[in-house]
Amino acid sequence: MTRTEFLKAISLLGLYAPIQSVLGKESESQPEKYGFSGSVLIIGAGAAGLSAGFLLKQKGIKFKIIEAIAQHGGRMKVDRSFADFPISLGAEWISSNSIRFEPLADSKKVLSEIQTVGYRPDKEYGIWDRGKLIRGSFTNFNDRKFVNSSWFDFFEQYVAPSIQDSIVYNNPIKSINYEGEKTLVKSEKQEFIADRVIVTVPLAILQSGSIEFTPSLPEKKRETIDEILVWDGFKAFFEFEKKFYPAFVDYRIQPETDGQVSLYDAAWGQRSMKNILGLFSVGRPAKRYGSLSDEAFKEAILQEMDKIFDGQSSRYYIKHITQNWSKEPFTKGAYANDHADHRLFKYLQEPVDDKLFFAGDAYTSGHDWGNVHNAIQSAAQSVDEILLNK
Ligand SMILES: Cc1cc2nc3c(=O)[nH]c(=O)nc-3n(C[C@H](O)[C@H](O)[C@H](O)COP(=O)(O)OP(=O)(O)OC[C@H]3O[C@@H](n4cnc5c(N)ncnc54)[C@H](O)[C@@H]3O)c2cc1C
Structure with missing residues (x-):
């Protein structure tokens, strides 16, 4: 016809x-x-x-x-006003062992035009477990990050x-x-x-x-x-006067099925003059963060991070932004639980x-x-x- x-x-x-x-x-x-x-x-x-x-x-x-x-x-949303590089409020890492952009574009071409960096903080890694920061090393994390770019920018x-x-x-x-x-x-x-x-x-x-x-x-x-079960999803980014945190801190969540919280150096590998710490959370912790008003969240998270970083988060705090994916009317959560x-x-x-x-x-x-x-x-x-x- x-x-x-x-x-x-x-x-x-x-x-x-x-x-x-x-x-x-x-x-x-x-x-x-x-x-x-x-x-x-x-x-x-x-x-x-x-x-x-x-x-x-x-x-x-x-x-x-x-x-x-x-x-x-959609969930590749980016903020361009908070820092001197794009802040990925949803998808941030290129999570794959082999970085491929096919079938949308030739990977070699993309990688020659958009810079990416392996997220290898190595010794700068810690686990926050029952009130203690246990330092460790990153062994099998193969994800990459876009440099001053994002998934949204690729699209x-x-x-x-x-x-x-x-x-x-x-x-x-x-x-x-x-x-x-x-x-x-x-x-x-x-x-x-x-x-x-x-x-x-x-x-x-x-x-x-x-x-x-x-x-x-x-x-x-x-x-x-x-x-x-679709996990709740909540991200936040903080600017500090000084970098006092390791590249990555994972919270030990028990049971594991309840979700994940990670604090990470969001400016890692970026061409940036800023000290930006990211908070990624899904599942039960994301629900808790997302249930707070912005002011209550700021108070709670600074208290939480002060315990991990000996009071330095409150001391060097400049500003923050949040993204609650569970409250987005056309998303209503992060993604299907791991x-x-x-x-x-x-x-x-x-x-x-x-x-x-x-x-x-x-x-x-x-x-x-x-x-x-x-x-x-x-x-x-x-x-x-x-x-x-x-
Ligand atoms: C906190 C968080 C962190 C993440 N981190 C990463 C990461 O580091 N790396 C990674 O690869 N992935 C990550 N993801 C996952 C990634 O964002 C998603 O897998 C991906 O963006 C999903 O794409 P999609 O097209 O399936 O869905 P979406 O991006 O959600 O797109 C669906 C679209 O449908 C629209 N829509 C909804 N309802 C209707 C309707 N009734 N009518 C018309 N349109 C509608 C929405 O507005 C939206 O634009 C993360 C996600 C979250 C929430």
Whole structure:
């Protein structure tokens, strides 16, 4: 069906006026090459949604990305005013043994254009355990960091420019109806229709029930959505007059399944004149930090850090910022907890009726989850699945 035939057909059905077709003129489809010539609607413009759009664009498939808020990037959000380098309020490390940016960009090219640094604080490592700071060394931490750049900046440079015109902002999706041949997706303001839909909203958003599916999602999928605990997530950054802290301090949390707290030198490897300490927390501790007012948090955390650093945090404190991911209405948490049963993830990822596809850091095969690489890979898988299906 051509674009004109399609528009005629939906106008005959009385659907034309309120519906924005995802058929755009920005890309030429190549049905003979892929066997799929339809249109795709992507819900969410985080790492997964942007990746899916980018890969579809490359393949000449028509698509649109619908994003709830005024900004793309999701959990790759960055603050540029706090320090003299970008502060990653969500995704920060490049967590992988082999640093790869494929399928979005050639890794060699990226690494020659964006500087990264191995996070190897070596002896500058400590564990805060029942009131004692035990010094140790870092042995098997292979993550890297961007230097004066970020995951968000990588997407800005390599991914967003070619697809930004296809993102519809400020449009939280409320319902997805996949009963018919085409899928009807509605926000409060608009309706969209497409042949395939890729859902990339965070798992906690599906858990919240704020998107209504018609028909309901299959039972096993619904059970799995509800079963996997999404950790709370809270980050903070502090500027101090002086650097008195080691590169990394991990809190010993008991039981481990309750979450994680790390204090780390956020300016490590950066071209920066500032002393910036980061606080990363997920799970129970993140819930506690996030339940406090900003003033109460400042008081509590300075007291906590004074115990670790002999009163120096209060003495040298200049300012701080916080990011509570659990309170973001379109995120509602950090990511699926590290201790979840890996066998469950395949149910999250499974397409429904070959119309609904799921991509994002939780919709993986279960080998790993909860980071940007996973979001990119699962987007690539969804795009492959769509192209293989007619
Ligand atoms: C505290 C914290 C630290 C982290 N640290 C790292 C790290 O160091 N390294 C790393 O690789 N990863 C890290 N991560 C994980 C990483 O941020 C995520 O895995 C990744 O960004 C997820 O991308 P996504 O596209 O799956 O989801 P998101 O980035 O959450 O994107 C989903 C998008 O969907 C939108 N949306 C939600 N609901 C709707 C709706 N109804 N309609 C339309 N749009 C909607 C959202 O606004 C959002 O833009 C961290 C995460 C947190 C919270």
